[in-house]
Amino acid sequence: MDENIKKIIPFAKKYKTHVVWNVVHNILYALFGTIGMVMIFPVLKVLFGNEKKVTELPHYNGLLHIDTYLNDTLFYYVKYFSDSYGPNYALLLTVSLVVITFLFKNLFGYLGLQHLTKVKTGVLRDLREKMFRKIIELPVPYYSEKRKGDVMARMLGDVNEVQNSFFMVLELIVKEPLTILFSLIAMINISWKLTLFVFIFIPVSGFIISRIGKSLKGKSIKAQQENGYLISVVEETLSGLKVVKGYNAENHFRNTFNDSINRLYKLTNSIGKKNNLASPMSEFLGIIVISILLFYGGNLVLVDKSLDGELFIAYIALAYNILTPAKSISKASYQVKNGLAAAERVFEVLEVENTITDKPDAHDLQHFENEIILKNIDFSYGKDAVLKDFSLSIPKGKTVALVGQSGSGKSTIANLLTRFYDVNSGAILIDGHNIKDVTMQSLRNLTGLVTQDSIMFNGTIRDNIRLGNLEATDDDVINALKVANAYEFVADLPDGIYTNIGDSGNKLSGGQKQRLSIARAVLKNPPIMILDEATSALDTESEKFVQVALENMMQNRTSIVIAHRLSTIQKADVIVVMQKGKIVEMGKHEELLVYNGIYKKLVEMQSFES
Secondary structure, eight states: OHHHHHHHHHHHHHTHHHHHHHHHHHHHHHHHHHHHHHHHHHHHHHHHTTOOOOOOOOOOGGGHHHHHHHHHHHHHHHHHHHHHHHHHHHHHHHHHHHHHHHHHHHHHHHHHHHHHHHHHHHHHHHHHHHHHHHHHHHHHHHHHSSHHHHHHHHHIIIHIIIIIIITTHHHHIIIIHHHHHHHHHHHHHHHHHHHHHHHHHHHHHHHHHHHTTTTTTHHHHHHHHHHHHHHHHHHHHHHHHHHHTTTTTTHHHEEEEEEEHHHHHHHHHHHHHHHHHHHHHHHHHHHHHHHHHHHHHHHHHHOOSSSOOHHHHHHHHHHHHHHHHHHHHHHHHHHHHHHHHHHHHHHHHHHHOOOSSSOOOOOOOOOOOOOEEEEEEOOOOOOOEEEEEEEEEEEEEEEEEEETTTTTSSSHHHHHHSSSSSSSSSEEETTEEEGBBBHHHHHHHHHEEESSSOOOOOSBHHHHGGOOOTOOHHHHHHHHHHHHHHHHHHHHHHHHHHOOGGGGTSSSSSSHHHHHHHHHHHHHHSSSEESTTTTSSSOHHHHHHHHHHHHHHTTTTEEEEOOOOOGGGGTOSSEEEEEEEEEEEEOHHHHHHHTTTTHEEEEEEEEHHH
16 A cells, blocks of 8 residues: 555544545445346346246245346336236336436445545545645745745646545545446356456456556656746745845846746646656557447357347446546546645645654743753854854843844844754753753744834734733833834724735835834733844934833843944943854953954944944
8 A cells, every 4th residue: 555545544434424434425325226227137128028937926036136136026027017006017127126226326326435535525624724824834944945835836737636536535446346346247147258358358358558648657746846946936036025026137037938838838748748648648558449349249149149138238237337437547546646646745845844842741931030041052054153162141221232244143043042043062951950851832922023124914904013012002002112112103004903904015215114013022021032133234323212111121131132233232231242153252341342352343334334
């Protein structure tokens, strides 16, 4: 059994009742389908006046003789109706039985599909739920290596392909094979010589069709990967549309997109060619067998007189009854390969090991009382060392600023404090508790984060700010906006806090978005605030508004301020100057200026630039 089928079974177990009913209804569908074809025989007998004359109602002699019992019972009533009401009533009886039989066949087919639909949609829902949970649980480093578009393609397209194709397995192993099996049993009962040709046909056609679809799974995986790349190109182009237009790079991105859709076009055509070949190939092979049966069986009827003509027509109907499920099996087997390829990509994400998780015995950290200690920390992104034997103590209620050139490791400290990344060695302690020993949820409950990129979501100002506290009232939101020096511009908007700010907040200026980010952090009201270059992307006027907001927010809090603009951190209790992952200077603003070292040079450079 394919490994991906084994992995999908636990998802289907939740819907085992529907699976069982699907199997039951498929068995009945196959049974009544075969009976319907067999019922053509008595219709023809009555039509040509060759029906068997049974004058007494037969006795049931066990399951082994059930076919004879049912046959004789039918012809008893055929004779009864013919003698009592005329041959047209006997014909009506047999035709009615055919109609009733096919009614039951289609009823059970419908019920089987209904249960299968519930399994498919249920598993689709559960897979997407688990996939999304996994996507947001995976650590930040995972997405520094993966394209977001590819993850989106797996979440939406591949999971959907699993639903559409994968559960055809139930049709492959129950419905269609049983239709073939029941038809073959009836055909053997009519003529084992003729049926011998059919037994030869099935493995031969199966071999030919499997050879055609041999490389299908590999090509399906390539097509799904290309689809993920295509979505990435679109997502990145839309996200950076100003840069694309500003640098007249439309042709470059258009060519990148066109190259991808052309590769996808070729792969899809190749897959489609093999998929489309399955049905006509199986039908053609089936017609060859039917032709042989017509020739050989016709001789048995016309020359040898060893086979009844009406029985031979019923036999041909049964033989043709095999063709439809044979076509369905060949077509479904190809689609299942697509589903297996999609399932492989889905489980590839679901089985990614989450390297940053809570320990089994992790405990909640409810309060922050004393200090944060970074003790002998080493950290690297891949092979590049960023922090080397880094140590720092941050007392409660103090503001500590981290400054230094780009690449000195300032923002890495923010990533490590919030456990977006884990240290390679050393430890980060909050009140003596190693943050690896506490739950991430409780750790992040104690921290607020304001980054350089003020991340907003498409929705109202109220919805964006309430992410800091989903139970907050409108008054709480307004108070947070006032602290963040943002209420004045929000109050002037047409709908106030209910104003929609657009995709990524693109209806607002950078300074306005940053103040909303600060309001979100204020509403959360954490004891530890981390500000990662919160003003570096702003113009001078916006910076002044935001700086006032930051000073309001940092009152009576422990703050770690990562700053590019040194003018924003002159009031910090301690300024830590970093270079190549190490602390080279530490002190207050005035002390560092007197020290006449790296900090003073940085201040002089920025003063000169200003």
